[in-house]
Amino acid sequence: MRGERTRLPVWLLLGVVAVLVLLAYYPFAWDPPRMVANDVTRHPGGTLAFGDHNRARSPGTPDWLPRVRARQEFEAELVARPRFPQRHRDTSIMLLADDAWRTNFGLGQNGSDLVLWLRRGGSSADGGPTFxxxxxxxxxxxxxxxxxxxxxxxxxxxxxxxRLRSPLAEGSLRTWGEGRLVLGDEVQGGRGWRGELKHARVATAGDSVDYLAPGALQVPRRYLHLPEHLAPFPPTSDREWLILGLHLVSFVPVGLLIAWTRRPPVRPLPTALLALGLALLLAAGKFLFTDRHAAVADLVVEFLGALAGGWLAAPLLAWWHPNRPRRHQQPSIRDTC
Structure with a gap:
């Protein structure tokens, strides 16, 4: 027999979903995947100009990276003229990274300030805290x-x-992992640096590479604009672990309210599966907005949170309405008279 539908939990569930949508997509900066023209252009004299959509990166990990790890020596030099006002905070001018969460080295701009990311002993995977x-x-x-x-x-x-001098933990450069050398943007794009470069060089023990030389980097005319939205597992920082815990807790009321939309309550497993469908929709929507990230780990803990909420639904309802018959409770003889 189909259960009785109850209105209050439905309205409360819609309110919770609205809050989750707000948290997932705010400030709703629309930026869907699409083909874009590359704004990287070469000017007479060899300078490179960068705009909002930049793709200039090495085809793979630079050949000099093993020498940097082995000899613990690295030097990067660039000559840059940023365009003011800056459109995005902390935009990357030169970057050696695997993705948005694993950065070996990066030089960026935040207004008039120079920002340096450097993976080292005691730092996070993305090279923080920054200099x-x-x-x-x-x-x-x-x-x-x-x-x-x-x-x-x-x-x-x-x-x-x-302008800056700092000691580093011994063997800091041995912490560097695989990655691409990128100019004017992140590895997969997303927040382009606007300005010009007339020199960009990396020097290691016995070698030097000029990354403004023709052919040093891949610079296509058009490319698929698809910034990184899928976070790695396990989380790379304490903050990411905390956010994962919040995802778990936030879906307990989702599971509870889904279960309470029917009397008797929906069983825990169907409740969790319905909540997982909602979580998948929220995660897919993050690919349409700037700086929104989804993770497989989020889906797992959201499923578990909804499962816990579904499991708590019947006991809480019985506690709140102790005289209400339970799912399979038979009516007493007095009730049938």
Whole structure:
């Protein structure tokens, strides 16, 4: 026999879903996958100009990376002229990374500040906490930045002046993993840096590569704009683990309310499967908005949270309405008279 539909849990469930949609997609910056024209252009004299959609990256892991790990020596130099005002915060100018969550080295811009990501002993997988050099960039000015790592020492100079010096944990460069060398954007794109480069070089022990030279990087005319939306597992930071826990807790009321939409309550497994369908829809929608990320781990814990909510539904209902007959409870003789 089909159960009786109840209205209040349905309305409450719709309210919870509305909150989940708001949390999942806010600020609703529409950015669906699509083919785009590459804004990377070469000017007379060899400079490269970058816009909102940039694709200039190495075909794979650079050949010099094993030498960096072995000899613990690395130097990067670039000459950049950013375009002001900046459209996005913390945009990458030069990057050596596997994806948005695993960065070996990165030079970026945040307003007039230079931002340095560096994976090292004690850092996160994405090279945080970052180093910041204030007031490194100015409007219309070509800025020369040089980053040097020698074993356990970091030096950053801006226009020839030493602006940052820091000790590093011993063997920090051995923590570097595989990755691509990228100019003007993230590995898969998403937040393009706007400006010009007239020099971008990486020097290692016995070698130097000019990444503005023709053929040094892959620069297609058009490409599929599909920023990274699928987070890796396991989570790469304590913050990501905390968010995973919040996903678990947030779907307990979802499971509870789905189960309560019927009297007697929907069984736990069908409840969890319905909640999983909702979670899949929310995750798929994140591919349509900027800086929204989904994860397989999120779906797993959301399923478990809804399963827990479905399991709690019947006991809580019995506690709230102790005189209501349970699912398979037979009426007493007095009730039939």
């Amino acid at each position: 910041v050099v204030p007031r490194a960039f100015s409007r219309g000015h070509w800025t020369t930045v040089r980053v040097t790592v020698r074993h356990d020492r970091l030096r950053v100079t801006v226009d020839g002046a030493l």
